[in-house]
Amino acid sequence: xxxxxxxxxxxxxxxxxxxxxxxxxxxxxxxxxxxxxxxxxxxxxxxxxxxxxxxxxxxxxxxxxxxxxxxxxxxxxxxxxxxxxxxxxxxxxxxxxxxxxxxxxxxxxxxxxxxxxxxxxxxxxxxxxxxxxxxxxxxxxxxxxxxxxxxxxxxxxxxxxxxxxxxxxxxxxxxxxxxxxxxxxxxxxxxxxxxxxxxxxxxxxxxxxxxxxxxxxxxxxxxxxxxxxxxxxxxxxxxxxxxxxxxxxxxxxxxxxxxxxxxxxxxxxxxxxxxxxxxxxxxxxxxxxxxxxxxxxxxxxxxxxxxxxxxxxxxxxxxxxxxxxxxxxxxxxxxxxxxxxxx
Amino acid sequence: xxxxxxxxxxxxxxxxxxxxxxxxxxxxxxxxxxxxxxxxxxxxxxxxxxxxxxxxxxxxxxxxxxxxxxxxxxxxxxxxxxxxxxxxxxxxxxxxxxxxxxxxxxxxxxxxxxxxxxxxxxxxxxxxxxxxxxxxxxxxxxxxxxxxxxxxxxxxxxxxxxxxxxxxxxxxxxxxxxxxxxxxxxxxxxxxxxxxxxxxxxxxxxxxxxxxxxxxxxxxxxxxxxxxxxxxxxxxxxxxxxxxxxxxxxxxxxxxxxxxxxxxxxxxxxxxxxxxxxxxxxxxxxxxxxxxxxxxxxxxxxxxxxxxxxxxxxxxxxxxxxxxxxxxxxxxxxxxxxxxxxx
Numbered sequence: 001x002x003x004x005x006x007x008x009x010x011x012x013x014x015x016x017x018x019x020x021x022x023x024x025x026x027x028x029x030x031x032x033x034x035x036x037x038x039x040x041x042x043x044x045x046x047x048x049x050x051x052x053x054x055x056x057x058x059x060x061x062x063x064x065x066x067x068x069x070x071x072x073x074x075x076x077x078x079x080x081x082x083x084x085x086x087x088x089x090x091x092x093x094x095x096x097x098x099x100x101x102x103x104x105x106x107x108x109x110x111x112x113x114x115x116x117x118x119x120x121x122x123x124x125x126x127x128x129x130x131x132x133x134x135x136x137x138x139x140x141x142x143x144x145x146x147x148x149x150x151x152x153x154x155x156x157x158x159x160x161x162x163x164x165x166x167x168x169x170x171x172x173x174x175x176x177x178x179x180x181x182x183x184x185x186x187x188x189x190x191x192x193x194x195x196x197x198x199x200x201x202x203x204x205x206x207x208x209x210x211x212x213x214x215x216x217x218x219x220x221x222x223x224x225x226x227x228x229x230x231x232x233x234x235x236x237x238x239x240x241x242x243x244x245x246x247x248x249x250x251x252x253x254x255x256x257x258x259x260x261x262x263x264x265x266x267x268x269x270x271x272x273x274x275x276x277x278x279x280x281x282x283x284x285x286x287x288x289x290x291x292x293x294x295x296x297x298x299x300x301x302x303x304x305x306x307x308x309x310x311x312x313x314x315x316x317x318x319x320x321x322x323x324x325x326x327x328x329x330x331x332x333x334x335x336x337x338x339x340x341x342x343x
Numbered sequence: 344x345x346x347x348x349x350x351x352x353x354x355x356x357x358x359x360x361x362x363x364x365x366x367x368x369x370x371x372x373x374x375x376x377x378x379x380x381x382x383x384x385x386x387x388x389x390x391x392x393x394x395x396x397x398x399x400x401x402x403x404x405x406x407x408x409x410x411x412x413x414x415x416x417x418x419x420x421x422x423x424x425x426x427x428x429x430x431x432x433x434x435x436x437x438x439x440x441x442x443x444x445x446x447x448x449x450x451x452x453x454x455x456x457x458x459x460x461x462x463x464x465x466x467x468x469x470x471x472x473x474x475x476x477x478x479x480x481x482x483x484x485x486x487x488x489x490x491x492x493x494x495x496x497x498x499x500x501x502x503x504x505x506x507x508x509x510x511x512x513x514x515x516x517x518x519x520x521x522x523x524x525x526x527x528x529x530x531x532x533x534x535x536x537x538x539x540x541x542x543x544x545x546x547x548x549x550x551x552x553x554x555x556x557x558x559x560x561x562x563x564x565x566x567x568x569x570x571x572x573x574x575x576x577x578x579x580x581x582x583x584x585x586x587x588x589x590x591x592x593x594x595x596x597x598x599x600x601x602x603x604x605x606x607x608x609x610x611x612x613x614x615x616x617x618x619x620x621x622x623x624x625x626x627x628x629x630x631x632x633x634x635x636x637x638x639x640x641x642x643x644x645x646x647x648x649x650x651x652x653x654x655x656x657x658x659x660x661x662x663x664x665x666x667x668x669x670x671x672x673x674x675x676x677x678x679x680x681x682x683x684x685x686x
Contacts, residue, residue: 201646213649215559216560218653249558251564252563281568293557303544311561
């Protein structure tokens with residue numbers, strides 16, 4: 001993507017370091033950070049300098065490459081893999097990327113591993129960008145406005161290029177629609193408690209896509225009053241039967257979409273499908289620090305000492321999902337539908 | 344209620360002025376404000392120094408009394424009534440209270456109106472406190488824990504004593520349960536964009552009621568995972584057929600409660616029932632300044648120039664409401680059920 005005329009990805013290699021955009025500073029400031037060790041990468045993932053299931057996977061691959069450059073032994077690779085896998089439990093792309101890297105590195109002798117690791121990590125980044133572009137192509141036909149000139153899309157959290165390497169998942173069809181001259185308007189839900197809706201608003205603003213921010217609480221009203229043509233979200237994990245773990249609050253939007261007959265699509269690369277899990281209740285749901293709910297930018301939002309719980313994700317049952325938009329097509333959120341995508 | 348050992352109501356008369364708690368300053372500071380004119384009262388309602396459907400009604404009655412003290416003419420009363428009715432459109436208690444006051448004042452000559460007005464306003468405050476206590480009595484049997492020792496309640500926004508004169512509506516049964524030794528735990532939803540969940544956390548903390556704050560987005564997860572026994576919310580308007588306008592986000596919680604077979608009760612005084620409106624889609628939904636979404640306590644939450652929409656309420660259809668808890672009993676959210684309460 002272009003940001004103020006400058007081409008950007010969410011992650012790249014330069015001067016021997018892995019560079020990322022520090023997303024904690026957005027939307028106020030566009031600041032990059034250089035990560036030099038696997039520990040740097042693990043911290044950046046855990047503390048959410050970067051986030052988004054596809055990007056977490058690609059970043060973890062780069063973390064492994066940094067580890068291998070330092071020490072290419074089997075033991076060092078296992079240590080680095082364990083460190084990265086422990087950062088965030090819900091997104092399956094992280095495990096997928098680490099497993100891919102481990103398999104590739106096991107096939108070459110230690111002396112050749114650093115070169116292999118960086119090549120594989122970079123290839124993974126390039127592949128992710130292409131995958132997301134294809135998700136855009138596959139999802140574009142879903143953006144139909146009926147008799148209106150403009151398609152009204154509701155999205156949740158940030159599933160744009162900041163959450164991937166380029167293009168994004170849920171936003172890829174939106175960007176493609178914009179490129180091809182189709183009028184779109186995006187309702188952006190705030191996405192408490194970490195307000196990733198602000199990242200989506202920033203992305204869409206930079207790309208010139210019309211959008212409006214709303215409180216998460218307003219999404220039922222939007223759907224009830226017929227102001228949304230299609231709901232389009234990303235995913236952190238899709239199970240073999242089509243249950244979807246995504247940013248907490250996704251489930252409520254899916255319930256409201258169903259109640260009002262509005263299609264609810266999940267956009268995700270095939271690497272987000274976890275064929276090893278069936279029922280979504282088996283997905284580990286990350287619980288983060290309650291201070292994400294009780295504090296914001298140094299301001300206390302609740303009385304001193306208020307207890308808070310803070311689940312980062314929820315599970316939307318397959319029955320509420322109109323389809324899964326992948327790089328190889330839109331499939332039903334069913335065992336049969338997803339099985340078609342299995343490699 | 345007692346706050347740090349001192350008896351409090353949310354509104355009282357002293358030294359010839361109407362005193363309120365400035366709820367914009369909570370939960371950080373307990374600060375009171377003296378209102379001397381109807382214009383003061385109208386501003387306090389519009390700018391949400393005070394809020395909550397029952398309290399808005401009682402405050403408006405006091406505003407009319409202040410106006411009448413200044414000028415008891417019919418014209419002055421009509422001007423004051425129009426000013427107050429224009430502050431906030433959704434809560435029906437406001438109109439109810441103004442109409443009650445107008446009728447009472449029309450029955451007495453101008454010279455007697457100030458005395459009548461203050462007496463009626465104070466009587467309305469006392470009646471509201473008693474009404475809320477009765478709502479507590481009526482609602483208490485709904486707080487059943489099954490086999491657990493503790494009833495787990497989910498509430499939204501603030502429907503406690505800060506939203507009424509004393510006791511509150513949805514929280515009245517909770518306070519009564521606590522008084523009578525029944526173990527309760529309250530899930531408090533943050534209630535973006537104005538974070539009235541913090542008021543509820545503050546109230547419950549002062550009363551020693553165990554509670555936990557969660558993002559609004561987490562409520563689907565809570566209900567899906569069986570962590571809630573009953574949902575209990577207030578209302579700004581209940582229509583003749585049982586549709587319920589309440590704080591935006593209520594509808595999403597009702598959908599999730601229904602999806603998981605958890606009862607969803609609305610607690611409100613009979614004055615909240617608008618027998619003149621059937622379908623909830625006819626209720627005017629207040630839209631507030633988008634900056635409530637894009638800014639918080641001086642911090643920008645979205646990129647400069649981001650458009651935002653900010654509906655303050657939504658409508659939960661009667662079919663999702665397990666019952667309406669009033670001072671005269673718990674009735675079904677149906678025309679027949681509500682008709683029984685008509686005076």
